[in-house]
Amino acid sequence: MAEKTITPEAVETTVREALAQFGPEPDEIKLEATFEELDVDSLDLAELSQIIEDEYGVKLKGDDVGKIKTVGDAVDLVVNRAG
């Protein structure tokens, strides 16, 4: 599959759609929402990393993923990594 162009908007959409599959209600998935609040855990983040790599070709390492706390952190990490 061709990789998507990384823009903050595109990445945010991908992250929101991925997290919504994992269980949180879509309207709870705000950029400032913490993974703890959303009950998103390390296994969910491993799945999210796989989706990000698949769509954008960006590899997120375990260390990076361990540091992010919010939905916005995840979007920023992907966008910054691409930059």
Added chain:
Amino acid sequence: MTQVVVTGIGAVTPLGVGARTLYERWLAGQSGIEDGEGVATEYEPKEHLSVKEARRADRFTQFAMVAGDEALAEAGWSDELPYDSTRVACIIGTGIGGIGTLEHNHDVLRDSGPKKVSPLAVPLMMSNAAPGALSMRYKLRGHSYGIVSACAAGAHAIGTAASLIRSGAADAVVTGGSEAALTPLSKAAFAALDALSDSGISRPFDARRDGFVMGEGAAVLVLEDADKARERGATILATIKGYGASSDAHHITAPQAEGLGAAQAIDQALQSAGLGPEDIDYVNAHGTSTPLNDRAETKAIKLALGDRALHIPVSSTKSAIGHLLGAAGAVEAAATILALRDRMAPPTLGYEEVEEGLDLDYVPNTARALEVNGHLPVALSNAFGFGGHNAVLCLEAAE
């Protein structure tokens, strides 16, 4: 000796969701088998589990969670555990574990490459996923592990659970068996082994039987130290009077033809219960509907129970739901407990043609009242597995 009692039962089976649904429909002669399979068609994950719970659990673990919720609610455990959580164990049997997850991820590996295999593959497919999920769900912090002994696993789990309580290692155990193996690979593999029924009919002990019909589901029981259960005022459903286990040491799939290993397990179950053949009022047979099992099991029952074998009802739950593999022993123990409560022998459905030598009272097609003359009825529940594993539970109705 410490007695072990059952205070809660739950089940998901091809006859519906709920232990009583299973028992009542079986008693009424209903079958959960359609088109040669026992699918748990009434189970709808969304009715019982959140999105997250469902996607974090293979179907076999989901069945155990739903059966567990029912069992704990009946035991009065839903809001709070009545014991120190480190004294509550969780032992769940399965034959194959999360084979649906394994097959799906193998498809992904083959079609899309290793990077697409799900991070959830291992935690969903592992055979101990069900006890892991239940111990987390109910905050059970005592011993927890899976039991793997093919089609004897559910009975081994309950027997092991009772032994943990008797030994003093636990005050209570959430136990049972679960299986969801109606998948393309597993169906093809059992068919290749010539174990499955070509006719798609499960008719244990009948001369026309031609193999087993695969089914899926789970049963979970709450077991407690009898004194502690009474102290907390629990409603007691049955007593696990005895447990016997043995090995054929004979053949990887075929039972020992004279039923020697199975008879040894029945003997041991009686001995550990402090009972004799004359005390047994009903046998819930393994009764798979395979030519070999039903013949060897009939011999085993006669060998272990002597003349008494000819005077007690023997029936097979598999005639109504098919063979639930690693869940079978637990589901059948659950159904047996409810039958003992009502003093009933549920029927062997589809039984019509007698085979020479298979001459027990198989309770053909219609349920019948047990003749118990006022005493508490006692039953044996048999489960035997590939590998030559035999497990027999001795169950007594509650007062």
